[in-house]
Amino acid sequence: MHRWGITLENLAIGYKGKPLLKGLSLFMDEGEFWVVVGPNGAGKSTLLKTILGIVPPVEGKVYIHGIDCTFHVGCDEKKFISYVPQLESYSKIFPATALDVVLSGLFMKKKRLEKITDKDVARAVEWLEFFDMAHLKNTPFKNLSGGQQRKVLIARALISSPHYLFLDEPTTGVDIKSARRLINAINFLHKNNRIGICMVTHDLNFVWNYVEKVLVLGNGKFVAGNKDSIINEDILSEIYGVKIKILETPAGPVFLTGDKHY
Numbered sequence: 001m002h003r004w005g006i007t008l009e010n011l012a013i014g015y016k017g018k019p020l021l022k023g024l025s026l027f028m029d030e031g032e033f034w035v036v037v038g039p040n041g042a043g044k045s046t047l048l049k050t051i052l053g054i055v056p057p058v059e060g061k062v063y064i065h066g067i068d069c070t071f072h073v074g075c076d077e078k079k080f081i082s083y084v085p086q087l088e089s090y091s092k093i094f095p096a097t098a099l100d101v102v103l104s105g106l107f108m109k110k111k112r113l114e115k116i117t118d119k120d121v122a123r124a125v126e127w128l129e130f131f132d133m134a135h136l137k138n139t140p141f142k143n144l145s146g147g148q149q150r151k152v153l154i155a156r157a158l159i160s161s162p163h164y165l166f167l168d169e170p171t172t173g174v175d176i177k178s179a180r181r182l183i184n185a186i187n188f189l190h191k192n193n194r195i196g197i198c199m200v201t202h203d204l205n206f207v208w209n210y211v212e213k214v215l216v217l218g219n220g221k222f223v224a225g226n227k228d229s230i231i232n233e234d235i236l237s238e239i240y241g242v243k244i245k246i247l248e249t250p251a252g253p254v255f256l257t258g259d260k261h262y
């Protein structure tokens with residue numbers, strides 16, 4: 001059956017044939033907001049890279065829009081996913097401006113030798129505007145603050161009109177106010193443009209009110225599903241290997257960690 005969305009079928013992720021995690025089967029429907037959480041080294045970034053074809057799976061299948069993209073050879077569907085990695089490989093020396101970086105998001109979609117048009121430039125400026133960054137369009141990327149660089153990289157991911165946006169810890173190194181604005185912007189795109197979001201984060205508290213689906217990974221185990229039905233203190237404590245308490249507040253649940261006082 002042809003299914004839109006992304007299907008993971010009995011996936012094992014890892015390196016050199018050694019799985020970090022086995023037996024992961026799930027369906028990310030189009031337009032859903034997923035968050036991937038878990039302790040350091042659990043395999044969160046590896047999972048994103050496996051779905052994107054950057055790291056081959058140890059076993060199992062990845063289907064994008066129903067097409068087998070497991071090894072991504074000739075898999076056109078990959079162009080519907082934009083990715084903002086955890087550590088950006090952009091050279092700090094390369095003299096690209098903010099605008100150049102956003103436009104570089106079109107390279108995968110453009111045919112060889114196809115030129116950047118005035119319309120492309122206008123769209124890039126619009127995305128910079130969306131993040132209140134248009135006035136910095138001619139600023140060298142390397143001279144922007146960490147938070148501003150993040151926004152430019154997300155604008156770069158969005159200019160190709162993706163169906164899905166994969167973000168690996170997008171708020172790391174960003175101050176609380178900017179991080180909140182960034183998450184609000186991502187949520188706006190999700191709600192208004194129906195962009196599916198898959199975000200790796202360490203702060204469940206920060207995104208809880210926005211997300212619909214949660215995947216928790218750790219110690220070779222995982223749970224996935226609707227946030228309210230799968231998240232509980234026992235599951236989180238087991239996967240994180242530390243006691244976690246969920247405090248219900250009028251603003252939603254707050255996740256507390258630590259071994260004492262519970």
Ligand SMILES: Nc1ncnc2c1ncn2[C@@H]1O[C@H](COP(=O)(O)OP(=O)(O)OP(=O)(O)O)[C@@H](O)[C@H]1O
Nearest residue numbers: 015020038039040041042043044045046047086200
């Ligand atoms: N290219 C690689 N080759 C071999 N092992 C790797 C490679 N990249 C990552 N690893 C290992 O795979 C494991 C999972 O790494 P990954 O970056 O996916 O974890 P993570 O859950 O995203 O962690 P964090 O929360 O610290 O970012 C780690 O033990 C890491 O050292």
